[in-house]
Amino acid sequence: MIAKKFRLRISPLALMLLSLITGCELKSPTVPKWDTSLLLPLTDATYSLSSFTKQAGAQSVIIENGIASYVFESSYKTFDIGDTLQVRDTNVVSTSSAEDYLKIPAFNSSASQSLGNIATASGITLPGGTSQLPEFTGIRSPAFVFPALTDIESVTVATGGIEISVANNTGVTFTDISIVLTDDAGGTATSISTVTLPLVGAGTTVTAILPLAGKTFSSALTAAITDGKILSQTATVNTANLISFSISPAADLKFSRARARFGAQLIERNGTLSISGDVIERLRQFKLKQGGITVVLRNGFPLSGTATLQLPKATKASAFFSVSSPVAPNSSATVSSSLVDYLFETESDEKSVAYKFLISTNASANFVTIESDSILSGTFRTQGFVASFIEGQLKPTVFELSSEDILLDFFDGLDSSSRGRFFAPRAETTIRNSIGFGVSSTPTYITVNDKRVPTASQVLLRNGISVPIDVAAQGIQQFQLDTLNSNIAAAVEILPNKIRIIGTARLNPQRAFGMVYDTSGAVLDFKFILPLQLSAIELVGEDTSSLAAIDLGTTQGLAVTFTVQNAIPANAALRTVFLGIDQKPLYIDSAKTIPFTLPRGNATTLIAAAPLAATGFSSGETTTVVSYDLTATEIERLKQAKFVISRVGVDTKQAGTPRKINVRESDKLKLKAVAKITYRINA
Incomplete structure (x- = not known):
């Protein structure tokens, strides 16, 4: 018994342009049981537009005015804010x-002398009770001995001094009192500052600063009145009454050296x-x-x-x-x-x-x-x-646009020799700016086919110039490129496999105030629509399909018949190359110069175009039948075959001139391949 299975798969645009259809419902052939049957089905498939949309990416098919169109949609981040929000190091x-x-240890020391002691030191006699006093001059006092400043050993003053407060409770008024501050460190009295008080009235307290810049004081301080007057006045004299001195650091005292706790x-x-x-x-x-x-x-x-x-x-x-x-x-x-x-x-x-x-x-x-x-x-x-x-x-900042290309798979099944024209391609583009600042740019859009040698490219222009971008903060900008306002048709004729966007974008050109996050950026939503409305000079696709193992036993003769029902108004030429397990061509001759192909040599199986109505759509279908008798050597090579390459060439020519055609979703191409075998049972 012989069981054989042959599956032929034609890639997207290859067959799209061969069949110019698209969508495929591939029927898996049943494996018949063979006794003495002579027919072996190899391929039985129906192709429609959906066959060619099962690709990676957001590709789909739409119908516009009855014409099937490929649609490719992609979001492309032209630039990110990312880590650009860098705050300057300081x-x-x-x-x-x-x-x-630093403040020296605080102190507030007081000392007092009686009016009687001052009178004695001044060499005057004061009457008792209430009386009219004459004027006395040369007023002096014994030393006011302040308690030791226990937290200070010595302080050398840079600026400021010591504040002294004089509280006069003697009952008499003094004028022009000169006070001397003395440091008694080590038992040696050293005058370190003086101050004169113009008036110290009875019952008043007068405050002054004893300047000490450049002077050093210790914990042992005394003060004394060295000169002054008692004005002529009526006063009640009590020689036991006191005049008190209090000292403390002035608020502005700064030291140049201090030894203290x-x-x-x-x-x-x-x-x-x-x-x-x-x-x-x-x-x-x-x-x-x-x-x-x-x-x-x-x-x-x-x-x-x-x-x-x-x-x-x-x-x-x-x-x-x-x-x-x-x-x-x-x-x-x-x-x-x-x-x-x-x-x-x-x-x-x-x-x-x-x-x-x-x-x-x-x-x-x-x-x-x-x-x-x-x-x-x-x-x-x-x-x-x-x-x-x-x-x-x-500040206005220039960003490089992303180097990532927009990858297109429209023409993945076509090789570099393909040539054709699409009549109504268009691109719909939306720029979405999620940044709190405006963005302006004039990028260069380039369609690229880097599968060709040399690489083919076409700069995409709108009204003869590059397409500008000028999007407000948190704004959206939309534009469409079609055959009326751009050269998109020429950009498509090179059958691009990617779109490249190069250039720079200027952020916040108006120096505006705004808000921005590191996740913000400018996103380009790109929608590419390619209606199957075209004329083809030559569109060539190639596809590799697996071939089930075939046990032909003692087969003596084998013929392969291809039957093609074509509802697509395009001519096609089919050539099949048989491959071994290493996916390399099998050869008929030992010198490996003649590959095993159907038809043989460089010939092709010609598939007639469907009739074309005045509207550009198919008005029916054609049937093409062609049969090939295999030689004994070809039968042996078929036993070794594991894969086949189907190479398809398509054109829309009539009398040598390409015609404009439209392809509908309902347009289909049916392909059947049957092997007729003559064999004998191996006895």
Whole structure:
């Protein structure tokens, strides 16, 4: 018994242009049981438009005015924002010097003298009770001895001084009082500052500054009145009444050197980090998807403490950014922290982000010496800021359009010798801009057939120029290219397998303010419509199909008959090449110069075109029958055959001139191949 199966499959446009149809319902031949039968069905298939649309991609078929059309749709991202939202790195140093920010230990010491002691020191006698006093001059006092300043050994003052308050409770008024501040360190009294008070009225308190710039004071301080007057006045004199001096550091006192037991202190520095520049000109807010900050702390104080950097307007989950690090005396520390997913709001200048640098120093249990030029500094380095979102202003920025080609599979089944004209191709294009800024561009669209040698290409033009793109923020732009406004017909005649878009796009050409996300971009929705309304000089397709194993036994004769019913108004020429298991041609001769083909040599099986109506559509069908008797050698090669190549040439010529034809969905081509076998049972 002999069971044989032969399947012939013709690729999309190959047969589309052979049959100019499209859609295939391939019937799987039944395998008959053979006893003494002489006929073996090889192929029984019906092709329609749907046969040629079962390809990769978003390809489909539509019917317009009765004409079948291929439709190819694709979305093409011309460019992405991606990682282009880069915020400029910044490096800020915040320095806090001891002179400017450390305060010496606070003190407030008081001392008093009675009116009687002042009178004695001044060499005057005051009457008791209420009386009219004469004017007294040369007023002096004993020393006002202040309690020792227990947390201070010595302070050399850079600027400022000590504030002295004089509370006069003596009942008499003094004028032009000169006060001398004396340092008694080591038992040696040294005058370090003086001040004159023009008027110290009875019952009043007068405050003045004893300037100490360039002077050093210790824990042992005294003061004294060295000159002054008691005006002529009516007063009630009580020599036990007191005048009191109080001293404390002036608010503006800065030291150049101090040895003391410093108390706990908090230093606060405020500033901004610059974040504009490069692509970003102004920012109101932005969110980071990448980046962090490094804080380098240098503590030149002999005090331990904690340094904290805060970004009050950088928030995540409602909490602002804060990072802290302990710092040991006279040491350095580095701390890094991620800022991913933090949302930043900028200052009113829309170019900077506020920071707060806090330094808390711990109290020293022992006396330490601090020089005024000792510093505690923080260096803040932002690194690798890439935003996932910004609201701001980008400067006009040029982007390269994507290098990805739009791949077309319309003509995959055709080889480089194919030539023809399509009468009504068109492209419908929509540019969708999801960016919060306008986009302008004049890209170059090129149809390319790189399967040809050399590569064929055609620049696609609308009204003789490149097609411009000018899309508003979050906008859409649509345009159509057809045979009336463009050269799309010429662009299709090269049978392109891809469309290439090259050039640049300019983002935010108007320097507008807007919002943009890293996922934003400009997308081109491309719809290519190719009606099967054409004239063909020659369209050549090639397809490889598998061939079931055939056990021909002792076959003595075999003929193959092709029957083709064609409802397509196009001429076709068919040539079949038989291949071995290695998918290489089988040869009739030992020299391998004559391939096993049907028909033989370079001849083709001619398939008559269906009759053509005046409308350009088929008005019926034709039937072509052709038979080939195989030689004994060909029968042997058929036993070895595993695959066949079907090469199809199509044209629409009549009397040598191509005609314009239209193809309908209902147009079909039916192909049958039957082998008639003469054999004897192998006895």
